[in-house]
Amino acid sequence: MTALPMVRSENVHKSFGRVEVLKGIDLEVSAGEVFCIIGPSGSGKSTFLRCINHLEKIDAGRLWVEDRLVGYREGGGKLHELRESEVAAQRRDIGMVFQRFNLFPHMTATQNVMEAPLRVKGESKAVVRERALTLLDRVGLRDKADVYPAQLSGGQQQRVAIARALAMQPKLMLFDEPTSALDPELVGDVLDVMRQLAEDGMTMIVVTHEMGFAREAGDALVFMDGGVVVEAGTPRALLGNPQHERTKAFLSKVL
Numbered sequence: 001m002t003a004l005p006m007v008r009s010e011n012v013h014k015s016f017g018r019v020e021v022l023k024g025i026d027l028e029v030s031a032g033e034v035f036c037i038i039g040p041s042g043s044g045k046s047t048f049l050r051c052i053n054h055l056e057k058i059d060a061g062r063l064w065v066e067d068r069l070v071g072y073r074e075g076g077g078k079l080h081e082l083r084e085s086e087v088a089a090q091r092r093d094i095g096m097v098f099q100r101f102n103l104f105p106h107m108t109a110t111q112n113v114m115e116a117p118l119r120v121k122g123e124s125k126a127v128v129r130e131r132a133l134t135l136l137d138r139v140g141l142r143d144k145a146d147v148y149p150a151q152l153s154g155g156q157q158q159r160v161a162i163a164r165a166l167a168m169q170p171k172l173m174l175f176d177e178p179t180s181a182l183d184p185e186l187v188g189d190v191l192d193v194m195r196q197l198a199e200d201g202m203t204m205i206v207v208t209h210e211m212g213f214a215r216e217a218g219d220a221l222v223f224m225d226g227g228v229v230v231e232a233g234t235p236r237a238l239l240g241n242p243q244h245e246r247t248k249a250f251l252s253k254v255l
Contacts, residue, residue: 095165155186
């Protein structure tokens with residue numbers, strides 16, 4: 001028996017009005033894999049990522065996390081959308097880190113990390129606080145435990161956001177260009193945390209412009225453009241010897 005993929009996408013389509021943003025995405029992400037997605041702005045990368053936890057509803061196709069359809073159940077050959085409470089239950093297993101950090105400004109770093117397990121899972125405060133401090137230590141911010149977001153740099157805020165996502169103990173982490181809003185000198189600390197997560201075996205899907213990270217930490221890489229997967233392969237093969245002319249043109253501008 002082969003293990004189920006952590007994420008499987010079959011012919012996923014998504015439109016906003018008359019604009020078709022995803023035009024049939026097929027891909028699989030294995031458990032423990034670091035799966036990187038690159039491509040120009042507007043290629044559908046972030047939209048696809050948001051479909052994985054049903055922040056965007058797909059218009060056609062199927063998306064599974066492990067063996068569960070995302071956002072829907074199937075019956076009589078048709079898809080029926082899940083209730084919001086059922087969708088929320090699915091999302092508990094999926095951590096997401098956005099371009100913008102979205103921390104609660106009135107809460108300390110520790111309180112930000114504790115909030116979701118307390119409210120969503122109803123875990124005990126003592127257990128959650130201990131986990132929060134361990135996670136802040138893991139992202140190199142134990143000394144900032146009682147500091148508010150306004151007193152943190154962008155890179156530090158993003159590392160708190162990663163700790164916050166990990167506090168729910170997810171089986172899958174989604175990163176939507178997590179370093180794109182950061183000053184260049186702050187990018188490295190965030191990527192270091194992500195590399196450590198990769199080494200620890202976390203399944204990660206990373207939409208990124210950081211080709212160095214994709215090459216070093218990625219297990220698989222896809223290049224998206226115009227709502228389709230243009231080319232897929234290992235990071236070293238795709239970045240070092242792209243086969244498709246569109247991929248070559250893109251990489252010639254970013255590498």
